[in-house]
Amino acid sequence: MGADQSAFEQPLYPQSKDPICATEPRFCLPQTVQLRLREKLWSFSGDDFKITDASNREFVYFQCQGRVFSLREKKVLRDNMGVPVLNMKEQLFSFTDKFKVYAGEHSDREICKFNSKLTFFKAKLSSQFIDVISGRPRLITLKGDWREKRCVIYLGEPKQGGIPIARIFRPLTGRSLLFGVDDYIIEIAGGVDIALAVIMCIALDEHSRDSN
Template sequence: MGLFSGSSGRTAFGPLPPAPHPIGVNGFYTQHTNELALRIRERKTAFSGDDFAVKDAANGQTIFQVNGKVMSLSGKKDVRDAQGVDLFTIRKKHMAIRKTYKGDDAKTGQEIFKVESSVFVMGTKLKITFKNTAGRGEDLTLTLRGDLFDRKAEITLDSGQPIARISREFANAGQIFFDKQTYVLTIAPGVDASLLLAICVCLDEAANDQG
């Protein structure tokens, strides 16, 4: 199966509608015409440092790799494609008032997205800002709201339309449920899977910073 054949599974929330236009920073990873569900391993402690693969939750194909260097020690994490080519370098901004992470282009070093974390009444909120170079080139803001520790969250556009969900559960024809060390990121058609994975890496760091 090809990279963008799409996952046939559905979460308990029901299918995500397609994005109104391509959204993200890497147009190649917006080309899936169906939902794409990625299985992600949760980093349980601040001292785990091994690399791991991010796989299609339906068929097990490796889509991305994450460099497991401990951010608090090395100052960065790397998101790579399936062949090991660097896509993003993610760093924590230590002097920021709010807990803030930035994603730099692996080739140019230019900042291409920023993730700011805050706590609100019902859980955790991440604000993601970037220039939509995969689409119209406009400045965009995404919002993640949910339970940071249970990995249960929804990512929305400013309009309120959901474009991704995070859950411990993923159901396809076999009704597969993953263990507590993994969770699933389900991404709407037309949304940059590499950017959404990078947001999950920042979510993982934020959880360990608070843990």
């Protein structure tokens, strides 16, 4: 795990001058932020999350709700006013594009899709999409240790010079020990779409559950 550990400790590169945006420009904040994804206890779907500022849990950024009886497992991400930002559907019979992300709650406008791969202790999710600000194609890649839940999100492919723009880790908490729920901390560089980073973390969580 040495290589992953050193990658996890690399500095994040702000993208404020050339924002990375898959959803809406309002989610590309100028400063680095730390978010906490807190899984709700006793949720009906079993994987609902509340996303807050990591140091101030009263400051809510998003809510994520699962749809347990959906034909394709569906997650809806809402902003702090309850407005649907995106929804993610799991492609149950796909071995490549495991998750597809659409605008709003019911729209068919595809934002991106995540190609996912879990082998032994390694995780990789990648996505290509058209940036809504620049109109250019973008590639982002998540890599790391999925059992430890310590991962880095890169702009580009890390083996081809991709640079770190966000990192994810799972803190050990009393809730996780007692109830088996997962909380995550995501640190996201300025200028990077925080809604995209959040739904990528949730996709990682969902895929790791499927693999257990």
